[in-house]
Amino acid sequence: MTRKKRPDIAAALQQAGGLREGASRQVAKDSGVPEAHVYGVGSFFHLLAEPDVELRVCTGLTCQLAGADALLVAARAQGIEAVGCSCLAACDAPVPLLRGREVLPAMTLDDVRGVALEALRSPAGEHWQRAVGPELELDASASRLLHAPSYEGASFAKARALGPQGVIDLIARSGLQGRGGAGFPAGIKWRSVAAQAEMQRYVVLNADEGEPGTFKDREVMLRRPDAVLEGLAIAALTVGAKEVYLYLRGEFDRPWRAMSDAIAEFERRGTFGEIAFHMHAGHGAYICGEETALIEALEGKRGMPRIKPPYPTEKGLWGKPTLVHNVETIGCVPAILERGAEWFEALGRTGAGTKLYCVSGHVVRPGTYELPLGATLDELVEAAGGYTVGLKAFSPGGASSGFLPAAERGRPLDFKALAEVGSMLGSAGVVVLGEGVDMAWAARQQLLFFEEESCGQCAPCRIGTRFVRERLDAYIAARDGGDAAAMASALSQVADVAWEMDEGSICGLGMTAPLPLTSAMRHFPSDFPGSSTGDFPGSAKLG
Amino acid sequence: MTEVKPATIVLDGQEVAIEEGETLLELAARRGVEIPTLCHDPRLVPAGACRTCLVEIEGWRRLAPSCTTVAADGMVVRSANERIERHRKTLMALYLTDHPAPGEIAPHIVDGSEVHRMAVECGAPDDWPRMAPIRVGREDHNAFIQFEPERCILCARCVRYCAEVEAVSAITLADRGSRTTIATADDLSLMEASCELCGGCIDVCPTDALTEKLALALPAPIPDKLERVRTTCNYCGVGCQMDLEVEREANEGRGRVRRVLSPPAGTTTNDGNLCVKGRFAYQFIEHEDRLTKPMVRREDGLLHETSWAEALETAARGLLGVKARHGSDALGFVSSSRCTGEENYLMQKLARAAFGTNNCHQCAAT
Numbered sequence A: 001m002t003r004k005k006r007p008d009i010a011a012a013l014q015q016a017g018g019l020r021e022g023a024s025r026q027v028a029k030d031s032g033v034p035e036a037h038v039y040g041v042g043s044f045f046h047l048l049a050e051p052d053v054e055l056r057v058c059t060g061l062t063c064q065l066a067g068a069d070a071l072l073v074a075a076r077a078q079g080i081e082a083v084g085c086s087c088l089a090a091c092d093a094p095v096p097l098l099r100g101r102e103v104l105p106a107m108t109l110d111d112v113r114g115v116a117l118e119a120l121r122s123p124a125g126e127h128w129q130r131a132v133g134p135e136l137e138l139d140a141s142a143s144r145l146l147h148a149p150s151y152e153g154a155s156f157a158k159a160r161a162l163g164p165q166g167v168i169d170l171i172a173r174s175g176l177q178g179r180g181g182a183g184f185p186a187g188i189k190w191r192s193v194a195a196q197a198e199m200q201r202y203v204v205l206n207a208d209e210g211e212p213g214t215f216k217d218r219e220v221m222l223r224r225p226d227a228v229l230e231g232l233a234i235a236a237l238t239v240g241a242k243e244v245y246l247y248l249r250g251e252f253d254r255p256w257r258a259m260s261d262a263i264a265e266f267e268r269r270g271t272f273g274e275i276a277f278h279m280h281a282g283h284g285a286y287i288c289g290e291e292t293a294l295i296e297a298l299e300g301k302r303g304m305p306r307i308k309p310p311y312p313t314e315k316g317l318w319g320k321p322t323l324v325h326n327v328e329t330i331g332c333v334p335a336i337l338e339r340g341a342e343w344f345e346a347l348g349r350t351g352a353g354t355k356l357y358c359v360s361g362h363v364v365r366p367g368t369y370e371l372p373l374g375a376t377l378d379e380l381v382e383a384a385g386g387y388t389v390g391l392k393a394f395s396p397g398g399a400s401s402g403f404l405p406a407a408e409r410g411r412p413l414d415f416k417a418l419a420e421v422g423s424m425l426g427s428a429g430v431v432v433l434g435e436g437v438d439m440a441w442a443a444r445q446q447l448l449f450f451e452e453e454s455c456g457q458c459a460p461c462r463i464g465t466r467f468v469r470e471r472l473d474a475y476i477a478a479r480d481g482g483d484a485a486a487m488a489s490a491l492s493q494v495a496d497v498a499w500e501m502d503e504g505s506i507c508g509l510g511m512t513a514p515l516p517l518t519s520a521m522r523h524f525p526s527d528f529p530g531s532s533t534g535d536f537p538g539s540a541k542l543g
Numbered sequence B: 001m002t003e004v005k006p007a008t009i010v011l012d013g014q015e016v017a018i019e020e021g022e023t024l025l026e027l028a029a030r031r032g033v034e035i036p037t038l039c040h041d042p043r044l045v046p047a048g049a050c051r052t053c054l055v056e057i058e059g060w061r062r063l064a065p066s067c068t069t070v071a072a073d074g075m076v077v078r079s080a081n082e083r084i085e086r087h088r089k090t091l092m093a094l095y096l097t098d099h100p101a102p103g104e105i106a107p108h109i110v111d112g113s114e115v116h117r118m119a120v121e122c123g124a125p126d127d128w129p130r131m132a133p134i135r136v137g138r139e140d141h142n143a144f145i146q147f148e149p150e151r152c153i154l155c156a157r158c159v160r161y162c163a164e165v166e167a168v169s170a171i172t173l174a175d176r177g178s179r180t181t182i183a184t185a186d187d188l189s190l191m192e193a194s195c196e197l198c199g200g201c202i203d204v205c206p207t208d209a210l211t212e213k214l215a216l217a218l219p220a221p222i223p224d225k226l227e228r229v230r231t232t233c234n235y236c237g238v239g240c241q242m243d244l245e246v247e248r249e250a251n252e253g254r255g256r257v258r259r260v261l262s263p264p265a266g267t268t269t270n271d272g273n274l275c276v277k278g279r280f281a282y283q284f285i286e287h288e289d290r291l292t293k294p295m296v297r298r299e300d301g302l303l304h305e306t307s308w309a310e311a312l313e314t315a316a317r318g319l320l321g322v323k324a325r326h327g328s329d330a331l332g333f334v335s336s337s338r339c340t341g342e343e344n345y346l347m348q349k350l351a352r353a354a355f356g357t358n359n360c361h362q363c364a365a366t
Helices: A009-015 A023-031 A035-044 A061-065 A068-077 A154-174 A186-194 A216-223 A225-239 A253-269 A291-298 A327-339 A341-347 A377-383 A415-419 A439-453 A459-481 A484-490 A494-504 A508-512 A515-523 B024-030 B082-097 B114-122 B157-164 B200-204 B276-280 B308-326 B341-354
Strands: A055-058 A082-085 A097-099 A102-104 A202-207 A243-248 A276-281 A322-326 A354-361 A367-372 A391-395 A429-434 B008-011 B014-017 B054-057 B076-078 B145-147 B172-174 B181-183 B210-212 B226-232 B241-247 B256-261 B295-297 B303-305 B333-335 B360-362
Touching: A009 A023, A009 A035, A009 A276, A023 A035, A035 B172, A035 B181, A055 A068, A061 A068, A061 A354, A061 A429, A061 A439, A068 A082, A102 A253, A154 A186, A154 A225, A154 A327, A154 A341, A186 A225, A186 A322, A202 A225, A202 A291, A202 A327, A216 A225, A216 A253, A216 A327, A216 A354, A225 A243, A225 A253, A225 A322, A225 A327, A243 A253, A243 A291, A253 A276, A291 A322, A322 A327, A327 A341, A354 A377, A367 A377, A377 A429, A391 A439, A391 A515, A439 A459, A439 A515, A459 A484, A459 A494, A459 A508, A459 B082, A494 A508, A494 A515, A494 B082, B008 B024, B054 B082, B082 B114, B157 B200, B200 B210, B256 B276, B295 B308, B333 B341, B341 B360
Parallel strands: A055 A082, A202 A243, A202 A322, A243 A276, A354 A429, B008 B076, B333 B360
Antiparallel strands: A055 A097, A097 A102, A354 A367, A391 A429, B008 B014, B054 B076, B145 B210, B172 B181, B226 B241, B241 B256, B295 B303
């Protein structure tokens, strides 16, 4: 049974200037979707739900370190309708602002103060990526994802010659793991989609990069849109899909242009035959980076994650088998076809391949650096020019990975070694926090993010994200006011709630949302004086 | 031919044969194993959102919602153990932090909130700090359906019922995160939305977030003086079953219907569904204009109470008089949409056989 496809009502709302009064009714008339459902979709996505906002200031942890709050105050002071927003994937150029859907990176107080909205100019100009790669040569040691594009389609031709089984075996042998966060083996995914009885299949690109501290996919799309598209075409060819959907977050105006230009170039050349690419813009919702939420959004609905199983490989887009991959993961595919599984596997140290690590915070040259999978924090920061102050803590894989203490600076940044200490590689968005950062403050920034970005569907996450943040607020207020009794009690439910959010939430957002606080409490007890974690029997979360 | 072994699962240590396609929740219910639910309704596609029905399946890393998980051969399932108990306790404690306390519920509401009952049942701590209400409501001048967003737990039964059962889709989940609420487009009144005021949303709501406005205007009831009386809706011939919530001693002993309630889904032909007339248009019962005895209009132009014999005699005489003076086709017979098919049949029989005219109509036939 084929589900009836809903038109892209979010795009229609964007056309209508956002969720203004009457817009839902108009879009409902044009699309046939009930107006309440149109409204439900519009109100879910911040870029649609707040049509009068003129300027958004990134309030990710890295940008908070760089003084985002002051920029917000300055913008408001000159009458600009400005609000804070979740990470804009430009932590290498803090503080980015979003005017409409245009990202203005590296803005400082001087760039904002006294400047009218239309006159805001980024000091970074059009090509604003400042640091990429450890001055890597165009040699065999790299995936070349950060280098010059090529539209030859040689790897695609090779995949055609190898046949689906050959390609799947090659991908499996290469050891390629998903680079969006979960680290799931790509070969297993491809094999699973290819083995489905249903013949209508889809390939989806997850370019909804929004994990705070992460900006590598942006860079890959800007530099190697050809590799991403070729990887997608190879995947489509291999799993038997004719339609490829690219979901880019709504704040990715430049990557959007790069990808659509590259699609046009390949179409002009006719490189990929009948495979059709469809681009879909997000509208401001981190949760759509969760693959089933992304699929819901592609289907024109609120981006609420589905219950799994079934996984998208079995029932994905419009209920059909769907291969969903992160930008970096799929970008590795052409090189694997070109140079072989063994070459790719050998690139890594503790896992297969090189890895694009994003590093920001207290380092000299924040940026995207390609290193062997399993490099350590010290190696990464060395590539980035060193620490600006003494290391206190770091977040190895975005907000969802919590915090680790400086003592872990020699631990391989890979899927396994980080899981061993209750953290994760995630999206490899490394945020470095120097001495002097209050970890209660840092945890609060991350909790605010999760509270803002929870989809609200399931109770543990919807209630838990807010409850934990409010408890931390109560603790900080008590600590700053010297109220010992309140300090002792403020956080006493946190361990239980964190346990429940992990056990009871539908998706990874809720499961990991309390981790910034619980890991900070565990590793930095001196920033939480006089607190009690209140572990009742069986509460192992805080270790 | 080898005999095919029937598919089974092990539920709490007992082997149970699977009925094709059934969920773990359905299977457990069939076996008399009670699993708590808040967002479940047998008429709706399971959502797995409230998380109260999670069970443990051997080999699965995570607890699974029993409402969405289809039983598969060989599954070993536990509906209760220490882990599940801890999960339920903590989950319900969380619900309580985002829900008004039992004492804050209006005395008009006799059903209370399922959240409170479930929290007590599983022994959830109720001393966690409560959070200030965050969900915003709207002013709504509709006459029947009251919505109090701070009492809502976002199970979305109302939203899904409105879309899946009524095919009306007047309401939606709106906003997101902790501010998620139930809304119409642009927060319009239900009167301006596609809402048909069937009130099914009130029926499916497990809390007191959605309630009957008509009952809120009455004096608070004494809970143990309330009775439920099963009856058949007489607004049309479908025969929907409904339960009147009655206070026999109210109205100086004449009694009062407080609300019309749905029988549980799956127990009646109407599957618990009612329309706006059945659920809300019951004030005629006590209305002063309601005719409860046969009446006849006498020479003074006023209606006077009489016997059935005289009333029927008077009507027959009048009708036959018209026929005699003007012919059969001067008469017309209009029956009510409240009549059954049989009654409508009798009405046309009366028109044709007794009075000789085909002028017969039924008000719902247009």
